[in-house]
Amino acid sequence: MNSSQIKHFDYIFTGTGLASLMTVYKMILSDKFRDKSILLLDHDSKKINDRTWCFWEKEESIWNSIISKKWDSALFANENFKRDLALKPYQYNQIKGLDFYNFVFEEVSKHRNITFLNEKVTDINELETHVFIGTEQSIYTCNYLFNSIYTKTFALSQTKYPVLQQHFIGWFVKSDVDVFDPKQATFMDFSVDQKGNTRFIYVLPTSKTEALIEYTLFSENLLPKEEYENEIQKYLEKLGVLHYEILEKEQGSIPMTCYPFWKKNTKRVLNIGTAGGWTKASTGYTFKNSDRKSSELVDFLQHEDPKMAVFHKKNRFWFYDLLLLDILHRHNELGSAIFSSLFRKGNPALIFKFLDEETNLIEDLQVILKCPKLPFIKALFRVIFK
């Protein structure tokens, strides 16, 4: 292929999942990118429901029309106590992956300056004046690249920042008896055997007979598939569900790490989504962060000659996450005690605000001081003197 045959774009997105689609959708809404050519590349056609996103929110947002379920209340439990958490002024919202993909692609299809190609990216090469992208089928160039293809080895090949995974398997089940409370989600039920880890059940009921049930760990190593599934079966039995149909399954392994992914950003390449460190390190939640960061990015791109390498700013919440991950990495069995202390008496709305990184210093302390002190003091010394 000679250089005149290579197609050039202003912006290319390698990977067209959550972070890319949020960014592109907001570029469209801003109406400031009509004259820019944009290419979206993904080896997946984004036509299946490969995940369900949940996030908390106070006000209605641009995603409101695709929210499939909202909860005003959540349950936190361990082997000794249960607490109903009134979430007001927040609501816990659910969006099905496929609804999100369809919603954004429908808008994208109305804009001739945006092209989606179903191609696997095999190579990214940055030069002084542009970036080369190789796929299994072709070669493209662009002025700026947004990459959301996650490279595991970046975080795993270092030891400075612990890397845990939020890993889970979920079954969307339909039971033959009324057993779920569709008004209440179960955030974390630590009453399951911890086996030296941080293990809990997460339940998203959509009717009295239907719910997504996930067996989840915050830990370093994945389990054999049967172990997650046996635990889901045991939990269903405990709830009294003996006959049920599995309607859908989902699974995930989301990196939980303070590894500074943004240091890989360069003059023309910006890593976004999980690949760019947009996943909240202490929880694995990414939807809300991506919503915020994609808005910031679309504003940032409107600056004259944006410098991708300076897009990210580290804040004190990064440091709090680092402390928690340091503890869970060394003492994975402490997760239940830490989250239980936080949720036993903590104000749920304040915890959400803290996780959204919107609290002030006094509010930070109100949340942090609910956690067991000794492990955090030890982690503080370890992190400072490392």
Ligand SMILES: Cc1cc2nc3c(=O)[nH]c(=O)nc-3n(C[C@H](O)[C@H](O)[C@H](O)COP(=O)(O)OP(=O)(O)OC[C@H]3O[C@@H](n4cnc5c(N)ncnc54)[C@H](O)[C@@H]3O)c2cc1C
């Ligand atoms: C099952 C599941 C449930 C989750 N639930 C929640 C939740 O409830 N709340 C929450 O906040 N977060 C949740 N997450 C975490 C996070 O929100 C998602 O992982 C989110 O999709 C991350 O967005 P992203 O844009 O970084 O990556 P993705 O959405 O995964 O997008 C990356 C894209 O890159 C593509 N790709 C990869 N390699 C190539 C290649 N070589 N060439 C071309 N394309 C490529 C992939 O096909 C994909 O479309 C969940 C994750 C999973 C897996």
